[in-house]
Amino acid sequence: MNSHLPILQVLIPLLGAPLCLLVRVPRLVSLFALFISILVFLVSCALLQQVLEHGTIVYELGGWAAPWGIEYRIDYLNSYLILLVSAMGAIVLVAAQTSIRRELPANRHMVFYTSYLLCLTGLLGILATGDAFNLFVFLEISALSSYTLIALGTDRRALTASYQYLIMGTIGATFIIIGVGLMYMMTGTLNMYDLAERLPEVHNSKTVLCAIGFFIVGVCLKLALFPLHLWLPNAYAMAPSIATAFLAATSTKVAVYVLIRFIFSVIGIDFVKTVLPLQEIFLALGVAGIFAASISAIYQLNIKRLFAYSSVAQIGYMILGLAIGTQLGLTATLLHMFNHALMKAALFLAIGGVVYRIGSSQLNHFAGLGKQMPWTMAAIVVGGLSLLGVPLTVGFVSKWYLVLALLERGWWLIAILVLISSLLALIYVWRIVEWIYFSSPRIIVDDIKDPPLSQIIPIWLLVLANIYFGVDTSLTVGVSKLAAQSLFGVVR
Amino acid sequence: MNILGLYNYWIVVVLMMIGFYIVIAHENLIKKLVGLTIFQTSVFFFYISMGKISGATAPILDEKWQLYSNPLPHVLILTAIVVGIATTALGLALVVRIQEAYGSIEENEIQVQDYHDRMEGQLEAYGFRKKHVLSVQKLEE
Numbered sequence: 001m002n003s004h005l006p007i008l009q010v011l012i013p014l015l016g017a018p019l020c021l022l023v024r025v026p027r028l029v030s031l032f033a034l035f036i037s038i039l040v041f042l043v044s045c046a047l048l049q050q051v052l053e054h055g056t057i058v059y060e061l062g063g064w065a066a067p068w069g070i071e072y073r074i075d076y077l078n079s080y081l082i083l084l085v086s087a088m089g090a091i092v093l094v095a096a097q098t099s100i101r102r103e104l105p106a107n108r109h110m111v112f113y114t115s116y117l118l119c120l121t122g123l124l125g126i127l128a129t130g131d132a133f134n135l136f137v138f139l140e141i142s143a144l145s146s147y148t149l150i151a152l153g154t155d156r157r158a159l160t161a162s163y164q165y166l167i168m169g170t171i172g173a174t175f176i177i178i179g180v181g182l183m184y185m186m187t188g189t190l191n192m193y194d195l196a197e198r199l200p201e202v203h204n205s206k207t208v209l210c211a212i213g214f215f216i217v218g219v220c221l222k223l224a225l226f227p228l229h230l231w232l233p234n235a236y237a238m239a240p241s242i243a244t245a246f247l248a249a250t251s252t253k254v255a256v257y258v259l260i261r262f263i264f265s266v267i268g269i270d271f272v273k274t275v276l277p278l279q280e281i282f283l284a285l286g287v288a289g290i291f292a293a294s295i296s297a298i299y300q301l302n303i304k305r306l307f308a309y310s311s312v313a314q315i316g317y318m319i320l321g322l323a324i325g326t327q328l329g330l331t332a333t334l335l336h337m338f339n340h341a342l343m344k345a346a347l348f349l350a351i352g353g354v355v356y357r358i359g360s361s362q363l364n365h366f367a368g369l370g371k372q373m374p375w376t377m378a379a380i381v382v383g384g385l386s387l388l389g390v391p392l393t394v395g396f397v398s399k400w401y402l403v404l405a406l407l408e409r410g411w412w413l414i415a416i417l418v419l420i421s422s423l424l425a426l427i428y429v430w431r432i433v434e435w436i437y438f439s440s441p442r443i444i445v446d447d448i449k450d451p452p453l454s455q456i457i458p459i460w461l462l463v464l465a466n467i468y469f470g471v472d473t474s475l476t477v478g479v480s481k482l483a484a485q486s487l488f489g490v491v492r
Numbered sequence: 493m494n495i496l497g498l499y500n501y502w503i504v505v506v507l508m509m510i511g512f513y514i515v516i517a518h519e520n521l522i523k524k525l526v527g528l529t530i531f532q533t534s535v536f537f538f539y540i541s542m543g544k545i546s547g548a549t550a551p552i553l554d555e556k557w558q559l560y561s562n563p564l565p566h567v568l569i570l571t572a573i574v575v576g577i578a579t580t581a582l583g584l585a586l587v588v589r590i591q592e593a594y595g596s597i598e599e600n601e602i603q604v605q606d607y608h609d610r611m612e613g614q615l616e617a618y619g620f621r622k623k624h625v626l627s628v629q630k631l632e633e
Contacts, residue, residue, distance in 0.1 A: 133568055140575045147582055156593035157606055163586045167515060167524060170579050174532055177572060181539050184565065301613060362613060 005050065006059040006072040009043045009082060010125045012036060013089075017117040026109040030097050033113040037090040037120065044079070044086040044124075051079040058130075066130075067194045073130035077334070077483040081257055082127050084338055088249040088345050089120045094458040096242040098451070099352050103240045104152060112152055116246065118145035123254045132180045132190045132266075135258065136173065139222065143169045146251060149243040150235045161234035168231040172221030179215030182207050195266050203271055212267055212276065216259070223255030225319060226289025229312045233296075236308035241352030241361075244304060248311055249345035253337045256318050260333070263322070264487040273325060282323035287417055289316030294424035298431070304361045306428055307347055310387060313421070314340045317402060320414070324405050327484050332401035334480040339386075339394035342469065346462035347383035350376050353451035353459060363432065368441035372448040375456055377436050379463045384429035386466045389422050393470040397477070500541035507534035519599040521590065525583045532576045539569040 016036035023029045051057060051074055059072040074082070093116070104112055122142025129135050147169070151162035184190055186207050187198040202208055217228075224232040232252075236244050263272055272278050290313045297309035314336070321333030353376045354369065355361050370377045386393035389400075399418065406415040450456055469476050495502075507530055514527025543565035551560040587597055594602050 133571075137571055137575065140579070144575075144578055144582060147586075151586055151589070156590075157609065159586055159590045159593055160602055160606065163521065163583065163590065166579065166583050166586065167528060170528055171512075171515070171531070173575075174535055178535055178538070181535070181542060181565070185542055190568075 005043055005047045006057055006074050006128055009040050009047065010121055010128055012040050013117040013121040017114045020110050020114040020117060024110055026106045029110045029113050030100065033117055034093045036117060037093050041086040041090040044082045047074060048079040048083045051076060067189055067191050070134050071130040071191060072128045074128060076479060076486050078127050080479045080483060082124055084341055085123050085127065085250045088246065088341055091458045091461060092242055092246045092345060095349050095352060095455045098454050099242050099356050102356050103154060108152060115145040115148040119149060123250050126254050127257060130192050132192055132195065136177050136180060140173055142251065143173060146247055150239040153238040153240050155238050158238035161238045165231040165235045168221055172218045175214045175218030179211045179218060182211030192266050196268065215262060219255055219259045223252050223259060224312055224315055226285045226292060226316060232312055233305050233308040237302050237305035241348060241355050245345050245348035245352060248348050249341040252315055253341055256337055279323050279325050282319050286316045286320035286323055287414065289313065290421045294421055297428045301363050302361055303351055303363050303366065303432065311344060321402055321405065324409055326405060326409060327488050328405035328408055330484040330487060331480045332398060332405050334483055335401055335476055336398035338476050339398045342394055342462055342466050343383050343386045346379060346459060346466060349459045349462065350379040350383065353455045356451045356455065357448050363435055366435050367439040370437040373450050375450045379459045381433060382463050382466060384432060388425045388429055392467060394466050397470055397473050504534045504538045521587045521597045521599060525580060529580055536569050536573060539565040
């Protein structure tokens with residue numbers, strides 16, 4: 001049983017998804033999905049434990065040896081992110097119990113939970129797999145199910161948002177398989193670790209450069225790097241709140257993981273540093289993304305859209321950490337992936353709680369809710385402070401490491417820009433605070449109070465995690481450093 | 493290098509660009525999906541022709557043949573075809589729902605309607621319609 005953990009965390013949600021369709025009864029299906037996701041979470045805890053004790057786990061699917069069969073390889077980086085994704089999957093589903101009942105008609109519940117579990121399968125599969133083509137398949141599983149999740153939103157604009165995402169996502173995925181195909185042409189292998197050994201032999205060929213170009217552009221579409229982010233704000237704004245919370249917390253992070261995995265484990269950082277101008281491109285796009293998205297966020301009227309733009313900005317920080325190209329920079333990126341997932345899950349769940357009560361996520365409808373929904377609004381404020389990077393929150397930890405890494409490279413100008421961009425975040429967070437606490441209520445609803453406990457508990461669990469990991473950084477910084485070291489080949 | 497000898501790659505590139513152009517240039521949502529399918533199909537061709545070795549046969553063991561094509565890219569593309577069909581089906585299903593919701597599948601007409609929706613929200617947000625208050629019934633738990 002223990003030796004099969006790497007595949008179990010993909011199999012459990014994969015088998016759970018069709019069972020959701022069989023259960024049919026709305027209340028049962030939500031509990032069943034929650035049960036499955038908690039099971040996955042427990043498996044991922046055991047997996048991280050195993051990796052921390054014994055180092056990298058290699059699992060051969062069906063007993064076929066690596067270059068021919070598909071191999072799952074779990075190291076520090078994977079197991080850490082698998083834990084993050086499955087934890088988010090489980091926590092968000094606790095809040096889904098009541099929120100989905102309000103936002104979706106009863107006959108859509110099973111569809112929602114089926115696609116949710118499939119999306120979880122896809123994301124965990126991407127993280128676990130060591131095979132480039134298998135990665136594409138899981139990427140499409142998660143993408144197709146997230147198009148469905150987004151299209152389930154009640155507003156009709158959810159449909160166009162989902163369609164737009166489908167077009168962009170499919171182009172991205174097709175670019176990725178072109179890249180994988182070209183790499184296979186040059187090396188005759190699809191296994192990532194085999195690729196890493198064989199690619200240096202053919203590094204000077206144009207085909208390999210072309211392959212890397214296609215692959216990286218495809219992944220950047222998926223992770224919504226600045227000029228390729230157009231699908232993200234609409235998709236996040238229109239999806240059901242629970243789907244937004246889940247996707248915002250996990251899916252872009254997983255795409256960033258794919259980028260990191262390919263740059264470090266397949267292409268090799270030396271090649272990237274010497275041949276490709278990737279660092280300069282990432283630096284420019286990262287900084288441009290941070291500013292463009294933060295400024296757009298300031299002008300948004302829909303609070304979900306506002307935080308969606310802020311997500312694009314946060315992805316800019318992650319890419320910036322990657323662009324630094326040092327161990328400390330990578331640590332900052334990994335930390336920010338974890339921390340940003342905590343912030344955005346807390347924020348979007350809290351917004352989901354408001355939508356549960358007032359049925360709207362327009363910023364002006366939040367007016368004066370500070371008194372009526374004290375716990376939810378306090379959660380939004382703490383989440384916002386974390387986005388700013390105020391000390392004692394997780395946002396501070398990752399920004400601290402990012403600025404340290406920038407200063408280590410001597411890029412003090414960029415470090416100042418990062419600090420200025422935090423001020424932009426202050427503007428949009430302040431706008432929310434102003435509406436919530438300093439305006440008179442705009443909406444007359446029969447009873448506005450905090451959402452039920454089943455939502456308040458997960459929201460505050462995440463908010464407390466935001467504070468806890470901001471104070472006690474031993475787990476997050478420890479694992480991020482280990483993962484960064486192993487990616488730079490210091491520890492094998 | 494023999495340019496004509498690489499005709500399969502020329503077909504792939506031309507098809508890919510045709511598909512990509514349709515996705516970008518057309519307003520009609522169905523046509524966009526058609527373009528997307530052509531774009532994906534070009535990649536299928538690319539994989540299939542990649543595994544072909546001239547003078548070789550299908551990889552079924554037989555005494556008469558010594559040389560076999562590489563079956564792996566062909567098998568990979570079977571998976572990609574399935575993914576492509578799923579994407580097209582989902583895309584078409586979305587277009588049906590969009591037609592029901594907007595009464596149009598032309599992107600510019602949909603954008604106009606979305607723009608109006610957004611403007612309404614904006615007018616309300618800036619206080620031009622102060623009387624407009626949202627009222628939500630108390631829903632049963």
